[in-house]
Amino acid sequence: MIGAIRSRLVRAAAAGLLAAAMPCAMAGEAAPLAADPGLEARVMRLSAELRCLVCQNQTIADSHAPLAVDLKNQIREQVGAGRSDADILQYMVDRYGDFVLYRPPVKASTAMLWYGPFALLALGAAATAVVVRRRRPRGVAQVFTDAQRQRAAALLADTEPRT
Amino acid sequence: MIGEIGHFCLIVALLLALTQGLLPLAGAARGEPAWMAVAPAAAQAQFLFVAIAFGALTMAFVDNDFTLLVVAQHSNTALPLPYRVAAVWGGHEGSMLLWVLMLALWSVAVSVFSRRLPAEFVARVLGVLGLLGTGFLGFLLFTSNPFARLLPAAVEGRDLNPLLQDPGMVFHPPMLYMGYVGFSVAFAFAVAALLSGRLDASWARWSRPWTTIAWMFLTLGIALGSGWAYYELGWGGWWFWDPVENASFLPWLVGTALIHSLAVTEKRGAFRSWTVLLAIFAFSFSLLGTFLVRSGVLTSVHAFATDPKRGVYILVFLAAVIGSSLLLFAWRAPKVGLGGAFEAVSRESMLLVNNVLLAVAAASVLLGTLYPLLLDALGLGKISVGPPYFDAVFVPLMAPAVFLMGIGPLARWREAKLPDLARRLRWALAAGVLAAGVSMAAGSSVASALGVLLAAWIGATTLVAVRERARHLAGSWCERLARLPGLLPRGEWGMLLAHLGVGVFIFGVTMVKTWEVERDVRMAAGDTATLGRYTFEFQEAGEYAGPNFRGLRATVQVSRDGAPVATLHPEKRLYQSQGMPMTEAAIDAGWTRDLYVSLAEAVGEGAWAVRLQVKPFVQWIWGGALLMALGGLLAATDRRYRLARRDARTAASKAVAEGSPA
Numbered sequence: 001m002i003g004a005i006r007s008r009l010v011r012a013a014a015a016g017l018l019a020a021a022m023p024c025a026m027a028g029e030a031a032p033l034a035a036d037p038g039l040e041a042r043v044m045r046l047s048a049e050l051r052c053l054v055c056q057n058q059t060i061a062d063s064h065a066p067l068a069v070d071l072k073n074q075i076r077e078q079v080g081a082g083r084s085d086a087d088i089l090q091y092m093v094d095r096y097g098d099f100v101l102y103r104p105p106v107k108a109s110t111a112m113l114w115y116g117p118f119a120l121l122a123l124g125a126a127a128t129a130v131v132v133r134r135r136r137p138r139g140v141a142q143v144f145t146d147a148q149r150q151r152a153a154a155l156l157a158d159t160e161p162r163t
Numbered sequence: 164m165i166g167e168i169g170h171f172c173l174i175v176a177l178l179l180a181l182t183q184g185l186l187p188l189a190g191a192a193r194g195e196p197a198w199m200a201v202a203p204a205a206a207q208a209q210f211l212f213v214a215i216a217f218g219a220l221t222m223a224f225v226d227n228d229f230t231l232l233v234v235a236q237h238s239n240t241a242l243p244l245p246y247r248v249a250a251v252w253g254g255h256e257g258s259m260l261l262w263v264l265m266l267a268l269w270s271v272a273v274s275v276f277s278r279r280l281p282a283e284f285v286a287r288v289l290g291v292l293g294l295l296g297t298g299f300l301g302f303l304l305f306t307s308n309p310f311a312r313l314l315p316a317a318v319e320g321r322d323l324n325p326l327l328q329d330p331g332m333v334f335h336p337p338m339l340y341m342g343y344v345g346f347s348v349a350f351a352f353a354v355a356a357l358l359s360g361r362l363d364a365s366w367a368r369w370s371r372p373w374t375t376i377a378w379m380f381l382t383l384g385i386a387l388g389s390g391w392a393y394y395e396l397g398w399g400g401w402w403f404w405d406p407v408e409n410a411s412f413l414p415w416l417v418g419t420a421l422i423h424s425l426a427v428t429e430k431r432g433a434f435r436s437w438t439v440l441l442a443i444f445a446f447s448f449s450l451l452g453t454f455l456v457r458s459g460v461l462t463s464v465h466a467f468a469t470d471p472k473r474g475v476y477i478l479v480f481l482a483a484v485i486g487s488s489l490l491l492f493a494w495r496a497p498k499v500g501l502g503g504a505f506e507a508v509s510r511e512s513m514l515l516v517n518n519v520l521l522a523v524a525a526a527s528v529l530l531g532t533l534y535p536l537l538l539d540a541l542g543l544g545k546i547s548v549g550p551p552y553f554d555a556v557f558v559p560l561m562a563p564a565v566f567l568m569g570i571g572p573l574a575r576w577r578e579a580k581l582p583d584l585a586r587r588l589r590w591a592l593a594a595g596v597l598a599a600g601v602s603m604a605a606g607s608s609v610a611s612a613l614g615v616l617l618a619a620w621i622g623a624t625t626l627v628a629v630r631e632r633a634r635h636l637a638g639s640w641c642e643r644l645a646r647l648p649g650l651l652p653r654g655e656w657g658m659l660l661a662h663l664g665v666g667v668f669i670f671g672v673t674m675v676k677t678w679e680v681e682r683d684v685r686m687a688a689g690d691t692a693t694l695g696r697y698t699f700e701f702q703e704a705g706e707y708a709g710p711n712f713r714g715l716r717a718t719v720q721v722s723r724d725g726a727p728v729a730t731l732h733p734e735k736r737l738y739q740s741q742g743m744p745m746t747e748a749a750i751d752a753g754w755t756r757d758l759y760v761s762l763a764e765a766v767g768e769g770a771w772a773v774r775l776q777v778k779p780f781v782q783w784i785w786g787g788a789l790l791m792a793l794g795g796l797l798a799a800t801d802r803r804y805r806l807a808r809r810d811a812r813t814a815a816s817k818a819v820a821e822g823s824p825a
Contacts, residue, residue, distance in 0.1 A: 030690040030773075031703070057405050059549070062398045064772075092433050102549025106560045109543045113534045117527035117556045124519035131261070132512050137504040137577075 036080075043076050046085060050092060051100050059102060166231050169219030170310040176212040176267070177207050177300040183270075183293030187286035191358070199286035206289050209296060210267035220309055221251050230316040232443075233309050239322035239740050241711035249333045250323045253285045255457060256309035258336060262453065263299045265337075265344040265687075270296065273373070279360060280369055287355035288348075294342030295347055298480045306473045311515045327710070331391030339411060340382030343449040346414060349421065350446035353439045354488055362435045367428035370442070372799040378418045379795030385411050386788035397746035397761040399681070399776045401784060404553040409532040410452030414524055417445040420521035422795075423514050426624075431576055433511055437518070441491060447485045448525070454481060506578040508658070513571040518566040527556045551569035558610075565617045565669065568662055569624035573631070587631070591623035593661020607677050613690060614673030621666025625659050657798025662790045668787025674780035675810055681777075687770040692718035694775050697758065700723050701773065712736045712745075717771070719760050721751065733760045733773075757781045 008123045047061035052068040060068035071092070078088045091101050144152070183205035190198025220233070224247045227236040237253040252258040270292045279286045303309065323332075352370035356362045357681035388411070393401040402408060421441040426437045454477045503512035531548045538543055569591065570584060598619035599612040605613070633746075634648050636643040648656070684692045704717040719731045731749035738745065748761035756779045763772035 028685040030686045030692040050550055051549065055401065057549075062400060072689060097545065099545040099547055102545045103549050103551035103555070104548055109538060110534075110546065113530060113548065113552075116530050117523060117560070120523045121528050121560070124523050128512075128515055128519050130503075132507050135501065135504050135511075136506060 036147075039076070039079050042079050042085075043072060046075050046088060047072055049089065049102055051102055053096060099119060165219045165223055165226075165228065166312060169216040169223075170308070172212040172216040172219070173300060173304055173310070174307075176209050176216065176263075177297065179212065180293050180296035180300055182205075184290055185293075186290075186299050187293070188290035188358075191283045191286045191290065192281075195805075196282065199282050202286045202289035202293070203278075204439055206270040206274045207291065209293075210271045210796065213260075213264050213267040213300075216310075217251070217260055220257060220260060221248060224248065224251050227320065229318070229775075230312055230314060231309075231319055232311045232313040232621070232806070233511075235313050235317040235320045237321070237323050239320040241740065242320075242323055242328070243710050245324055245330075245333060245602045246328050249327070252336050253323045253327050253332070255304070256307045256311075258340075259299070259303050259307050259457070260309050261336065262340055262344060263296065263303060265340045266292065266299060266347060266742060268451055269344055269348050273351075277369070284355055284359060284369075285427075286359070287358050288351045291351035291354045291391075292347060295351070295484070298484070302473075302476055302480065306476050319740075322711070323737070325736070325738040325741060325743050325745050326395065328711075328738075329395055331387060331392065331395065335384060335387040335391055338380055338387055339680055342377055342379075342381025342384045342418075343411075343414060343453060345373070346418060346442075346446040346449050349374040349377060349442045350488070353442035354491065356392060357439060357488075357491050359812065360495060360498065362439060362495075362499045364429050365375070367425050367435075367438065368804065370427060371425050372801075372804045374418070374422055374442070374445075375795045375799040378415070378422055379792045379799065381411070381415050382792045382795065383416060385415060386785050389788075390785050393781075394536045394748055394750055397748045398774070399748070399761070399778060401781070403552050404531075406532050407456050408613075409528050410455050411530075413452060413528055414445050414448040416525040416528065417441060417448050417522050420525070421445050424518050427511055427514050428502070431511060432500070432503070433505065434515070435499045435502060436496040438494070439496065441522075441627065443492060447481075447488075448529075450481055450484060452553070503577065505576070508574070508579050508581055508584075510571055510574040510576045510579065513567050517564050517567055517571070520560055523566075524557055524560045527560065531556070557705055562613065562617065565665065568621065568665065569620050572628050572658060572662065573624065578748040586626060587626060591620060591627050593625040595620035608674070611673055611677040611717040612792050614669055618666045618670035618673065621662060625663045625666070627660060631710045652801055654798045654801035654803070657794040657796070657801070659794070660797060661794025664787045664790030664792075664794060666784050666787070667790055671780045671783025671785075671787060675778050675784070678779045679776060679781075682775050684773055684775065685766055685770055687768075687771045692773075692775060694777055696723050697728070697777055699760065699773075699775050700727075701771075702770070704769075709736065711740065712738045714747075715762075717762060719749065719773075721758055721760075729758060731758065731760045733762045735762050752782055754782065755780060 002024055023160075047068075048059050050071065051059045052058045052060045052063035052071075054065050055063050058068075060071050075088055078091065083091075089101065098105060104113060106114050133151045142146050183202055186198045187202035189199070190196070197538075197637045220231075222228075223231050223234050224238050226243065227234070227238065227240050227247075234256050237257070238247055238250045240249065252255075252261040270289060273285070273288055273292065277288070292439065297683050302425045313820060325512075349370055349707050352366065352373065355681075355741050356366045385408075385753040388408070389401045393399065421438065424434050424438040424441050431485060455478075457473075503511075531552055533544050535548055570588065574584060599616035602612040603609070629647070629651075633647060634644055636646055636650070638646075651659075680695055682692060682694050685692075688701060688703050691698055691700045698721070700720045700722070702718040702720055704715055707716055715719040716732050716734045719726045719733065721731060729751035731751055733749040734747035736744070736745040736747060746761055747764075750760075751758040756777055759774075759776040759778055761774045763774055766772050
């Protein structure tokens with residue numbers, strides 16, 4: 001957790017941290033950092049899939065590192081130019097490799113990663129079925145004869161109850 | 164001097180741990196009561212010496228004794244006192260010492276609270292804990308000595324990482340470690356049971372409260388860590404599926420499976436070998452987690468090479484603990500009986516499915532965490548496995564488990580009837596579907612509606628469970644309510660409360676994921692921004708001096724429909740010793756929503772990039788975790804565990820009186 005915390009701080013810019021007393025700027029509605037909120041939602045959704053390569057473990061959506069900001073701007077441009085999500089992700093992979101994707105592509109080397117959980121689940125389901133079948137109470141409810149009951153009562157009377 | 168005292172105490176503690184590990188186990192094997200009797204005394208003495216060592220290190224931190232390497236690395240004269248104390252576990256050596264202290268504490272607790280268990284069994288449990296202690300003390304002394312000297316001394320310390328200078332640092336690691344280390348007790352009980360060949364319901368009953376308490380601490384520790392990340396990181400997230408987070412989540416998942424499996428073993432005698440296996444794995448994952456984090460393998464596969472000694476020790480110890488316990492399991496488990504039979508529809512079968520799902524979920528999280536390391540080590544390329552993967556795999560696995568969670572507590576042991584269950588739960592199901600419908604009507608996605616359905620389902624089934632029990636109570640509505648607490652044993656209240664906590668947690672996660680809104684805006688003094696019904700006004704920003712940092716504090720006034728709601732003070736801090744800038748988000752927490760404001764960076768003269776967020780029901784996430792932990796506490800203090808101890812003592816003394824072996 002600490003590693004994650006540290007990474008998220010790298011982005012905080014030291015410059016201007018202690019900017020001198022603020023001059024009274026023109027008051028008004030704050031300018032959004034993004035121009036079009038509709039496009040921005042798509043940009044953020046894509047950004048959440050991509051790794052900020054200079055941070056320790058953070059999406060570019062969460063990061064304010066210069067590289068993350070730069071990549072977000074590129075996504076924004078491409079979204080604006082009408083390119084599809086798949087195209088944009090492919091563009092990132094071409095530049096930075098699979099490492100940039102938080103959702104690893106399905107291919108030979110990641111087959112175990114993607115199919116492993118389902119294989120395990122199938123295995124677990126099969127094991128459950130076997131266990132449940134084996135552990136079923138055998139036969140119909142036991143019917144005891146009077147003689148058996150008396151013998152059981154006699155045995156119980158003799159034995160210390162055990163925890 | 165203080166360093167040498169601490170060092171010496173650790174050496175003594177190592178010898179005591181070795182004694183505690185060898186003599187009682189040998190005594191139990193050969194039937195030597197005198198050897199077995201060493202165990203409690205050795206455990207208590209070991210704790211005493213570890214505590215002195217820990218106290219010595221704490222004093223060195225408090226006194227700014229920079230002749231100790233770890234103090235010079237992790238503290239500073241300007242560091243406020245509470246953080247100087249917390250800085251003890253701010254580095255590798257100190258946190259391993261904390262780990263050892265916790266282990267010794269748990270051992271003492273076992274030696275005190277298990278006096279009424281058979282001596283042979285206690286000797287084995289403490290013996291196993293002693294061997295674990297030996298391994299860890301050896302790790303401390305041979306590879307990570309916290310009392311290593313730095314001569315000549317440093318003039319000033321390098322300071323504690325500013326991220327850790329937070330109240331979270333004081334509480335999160337000790338809680339988490341109490342949980343991690345607590346599973347060592349469950350492990351020791353399991354190994355002792357395997358050694359003695361006595362894997363019966365009484366073993367499960369003895370080990371249950373310990374396991375539940377450890378699980379409670381782990382739950383709290385993880386929740387604290389997540390809450391800390393939420394307010395400290397300044398981006399409003401609370402879980403990232405980071406490998407370090409997963410390392411703590413793995414033992415939690417297996418531990419959760421374990422407490423459910425233990426329930427079956429105690430009540431019905433079934434699933435014995437599976438329960439033992441889970442106990443072994445819960446602790447193995449704790450070890451694996453600590454070591455993955457501590458050795459630095461997670462940041463990079465090659466970090467191992469920076470300190471090969473530690474890495475090799477870790478690997479050998481891990482292999483020894485897991486290997487030997489699994490070997491013992493393979494040897495003994497075939498002799499373990501099966502316990503009570505059950506039908507395909509029964510509480511047992513549902514708990515079995517719950518266990519399978521939790522185990523598969525844990526395995527998947529492990530796979531996702533280790534896969535990138537594995538590929539990298541094999542030279543097959545670098546990949547990232549992040550939240551999209553884990554969400555895609557984890558959520559579908561857990562959804563059926565949560566659905567079953569509503570049914571299980573109402574199902575009978577051995578055999579339940581589906582039509583009967585359906586009849587009793589039809590209103591709960593209707594409530595769930597209705598809630599999902601409302602969610603969809605409000606514009607949520609299907610996945611989000613499913614989350615709402617599950618949360619409502621849990622809430623409703625909990626009500627049904629309580630109502631069914633209260634039905635036969637006589638008297639007025641008020642009188643019945645007053646008699647409700649005594650109606651169920653604490654164990655059952657604990658279970659219901661913990662399950663309700665899961666529902667609350669799911670509701671929080673679903674709401675925040677679906678309905679949170681955020682805006683990144685550029686704000687200067689006087690600017691306002693609107694987010695939903697909330698208006699944020701950036702009023703001013705001014706400098707101030709903290710104890711060991713310079714800060715800049717902004718004032719943001721929030722109003723809703725024109726009425727003032729909160730005044731928030733997000734900050735930027737520059738810590739002097741390390742020159743590290745920090746973001747301190749400002750949060751107005753509430754039952755139905757959090758307002759979250761953080762300063763990103765300065766953009767131009769007097770203007771800041773500000774992230775504004777409204778997070779609906781986000782506090783329910785931790786509220787749910789708190790309910791789970793509270794449920795664990797209730798369940799662990801159930802009356803029958805105290806009775807069980809008394810029974811064991813009576814049985815043991817009777818056996819002695821009759822001159823037969825217990």
